[in-house]
Amino acid sequence: DQQVKQNSPSLSVQEGRISILNCDYTNSMFDYFLWYKKYPAEGPTFLISISSIKDKNEDGRFTVFLNKSAKHLSLHIVPSQPGDSAVYFCAAKLTGGGNKLTFGTGTQLKVEL
Amino acid sequence: DTGVSQDPRHKITKRGQNVTFRCDPISEHNRLYWYRQTLGQGPEFLTYFQNEAQLEKSRLLSDRFSAERPKGSFSTLEIQRTEQGDSAMYLCASSITVSTDTQYFGPGTRLTVL
Numbered sequence A: 001d002q003q004v005k006q007n008s009p010s011l012s013v014q015e016g017r018i019s020i021l022n023c024d025y026t027n028s029m030f031d032y033f034l035w036y037k038k039y040p041a042e043g044p045t046f047l048i049s050i051s052s053i054k055d056k057n058e059d060g061r062f063t064v065f066l067n068k069s070a071k072h073l074s075l076h077i078v079p080s081q082p083g084d085s086a087v088y089f090c091a092a093k094l095t096g097g098g099n100k101l102t103f104g105t106g107t108q109l110k111v112e113l
Numbered sequence B: 001d002t003g004v005s006q007d008p009r010h011k012i013t014k015r016g017q018n019v020t021f022r023c024d025p026i027s028e029h030n031r032l033y034w035y036r037q038t039l040g041q042g043p044e045f046l047t048y049f050q051n052e053a054q055l056e057k058s059r060l061l062s063d064r065f066s067a068e069r070p071k072g073s074f075s076t077l078e079i080q081r082t083e084q085g086d087s088a089m090y091l092c093a094s095s096i097t098v099s100t101d102t103q104y105f106g107p108g109t110r111l112t113v114l
Helices: none
Strands: A008-015 A017-027 A032-038 A045-051 A056-059 A062-068 A070-077 A084-095 A107-112 B006-007 B010-013 B018-026 B031-037 B044-050 B053-057 B065-068 B073-079 B088-095 B109-113
Touching: A008 A017, A008 A070, A017 A032, A017 A107, A032 A062, A045 A056, A045 A062, A045 A070, A045 B073, A070 A084, A070 B053, B010 B018, B018 B088, B031 B073, B044 B065, B073 B088
Parallel strands: A008 A107, B010 B109
Antiparallel strands: A017 A070, A032 A045, A032 A084, A056 A062, A062 A070, A084 A107, B006 B018, B018 B073, B031 B044, B031 B088, B044 B053, B065 B073, B088 B109
């Protein structure tokens, strides 16, 4: 049972344009969401997070939007840079339900020159 | 700086052998987590420690798997009688008990069971 879903396995964007990565979840008890970036042969690197009491969080070029009613979140990267090419994972957790993260299957982002 | 470190980075073993991996968390992080990642999947939670106490174990963690964090600092993950299905990337993460409790990951140990 995949509680966190990233339905797009890959995304290709031109340098300078916006990248939008999507994530859906099924467990309405999740109350904290995170995005990680992963390069080959490295561990995931934390990017940005959002609590369920907010609908937007911004950090530099990265913005995460949360739509609780739709159980959907998205990561916007503006402007996209070649160094952003990586696999992006969405993760969710329940506060008070243990601290384990439940990850999606990832989206491979390729930023082309 | 001292992020999360893991040793070894790669391990090749024959089926039936035992293997042990080590994780050193970010200093002062009291929480430590183990995850497993297979090709095309996101990391899957295995177990979690707060200080030296193992507080949660996934049902993915069969009897052949054991994890310890004896002094609340580094942790070891042992797999006994390895099987080919154990081939995966084993990731360690650590965090500190604050409101966000963000987990920071190490580079992982790639296990190949022949």
